[in-house]
Amino acid sequence: MENQLKTEISNITTLVEFVLLGFSDIPNLHWVLFGIFLVIYITILMCNSIIILITRIDSALQTPMYFFLSNFSFLEICYVTVTIPRMLIDLLTQKGNISFLDCAAQMCFVLMFGGSECLLLTVMAYDRYVAICNPLHYPLIMNPRKCVQLVTISWVSDIPFVIGQTCQIFSLPFCGSNIINHFFCDIPPILKLTCGDTFVNEIEVYVVAVIIIMIPFLLIVVSYGKIISSILKLSSAKGRAKAFSTCSSHLIVVVLFYGTATITYLRPKPNQSEGVGKLISLFYTVLIPTLNPIIYTLRNKDIMAALGKLLMKLLI
Template sequence: MRTEISNATTLMEFVLLGFSDVPNLRWILFGIFLLMYLTILMCNSIIILITKVNSTLQVPMYFFLRNFSFLEICYVTVTIPRMLMDLCTQKGNISILACATQMCFVLMLGGTECLLLTAMAYDRYVAICHPLRYALIMNHKLCVQLVAASWSCGIPVVIGQTCQIFSLPFCGSNRIHHFFCDIPPVLKLACGDTLENEIAVYVVAVVFVTVPFLLIIVSYGRIITNILKMPLVRGRAKAFSTCSSHLTVVVLFYGTASITYLQPKPSQSEGIVKLTSLFYTILIPTLNPIIYTLRNQDIMFAVKKLLTKFET
């Protein structure tokens, strides 16, 4: 990959402009993003610990949630530490290879999140629509297979797409109007014809964003229909409470990701791209642990139990 990149471009490095347009606020931004990063690390680590050690949470739902929390830690670690360093140094220089590597991991982990959210929706569908066969269908082997598929399916596609993008000639400006190496701002710097690359981005976005989202919508359509048929109001409330957290995360993540990768290129302003990227790379991962814990009585009880154990 290093050889291919070095032969295909006349530039040796890019410059991530990040938040250089607001230099007076850089230390405030540094403090905010550092606090968000530490919050993501701490909250997701607590979820991983609780769902691992608590015997009452050894069910498929929390197995998926544990993997999702680990994914969130990996996802933000690809972008935030680099952004914090750029805010401190105010340089933003990044080599072509480092930029390609960052883009590859962002896309790979983003695709994994789409597929993992789909697997979690399927788990909720089986639990609510087929409760008597839930343990039989969602056995440990299937759960491991779904998680493994979520992590591995996008790797060859993402590597191929990253190599395709960085095989383009970059002979003009090297200034990326973004805080990390993402597809839209990097493609804007290419000198050659990028139509083929844009089509490839759309195809991959449809496969990893649109199709999983439609599967989630179908799953939740069946779930809501089944919940409304429940005779007990308390049962309906509990079912809605269990699914609402996941559905909230899905809407937030897919909404902002779709704006970035499915919107036509000419209509994408640098400010909008940067803002929506802030949402799905930093803000939403910060909110996810809060959404899952506050609306989940089992996790809240496990947290209180763990805190009581530490106090004693």
């Protein structure tokens, strides 16, 4: 018993790195996965950069809605850059070693950018609410100063919660294995490596998740409840269709992002396999950021028109 205790203490004090297993369970597909994720990453960077560019240079897109969209696109670039490049390196080298501090930093930035997305999606819902439910006062309410303030709040207000959550988790004692069966440092797989009962820590994770995920989601639901109510009161079918079209892209993104984030951070202690957990995480860290610019561009006539004008200028 004494020797076992000494071994655990030794493991706790000498732990300087983790090993991310990633996709090592399918070694024959390493190069295929590397190619797929590289193409996905480049696509995300290019598509979101194009959205940022055209919303800045096209005068028709100098509105609060597109100001928020350009910030959302930049946030998406930051979000995927925390995970995908690291994943590509691990696939290329077939090594998943990551230092203790790097793992903590990765978790912190994933949570921070993910939380900022939740808040920015809420701001975008509020923007649509004001535009549809209070159109006469829209320019006054959503003035440039107010827009900058809302974006700033979205970027920084979750930072204290995220830093506190990360410090709290990585101050726990780790013993036994240092192998993380995941492709990035996320809360559920990290908690599995800690010693002792993690019930209190899981409750704290739920509390922070409720603050960062569920409260913004409820605000979005309330906003869209009022938006739909106002749209249904419009006498013109064309007006209703136009109003719905301006909200549909944002609503699709909200459902996709919040659906997977809720499953990951608000579910009870999972009985599902770790493979399923990785698949869900892959969905909201890689697939959804890939779909978001496509959803916003293909379903938005103004952006498609601005993109067409930009291409014409480049070709002439």
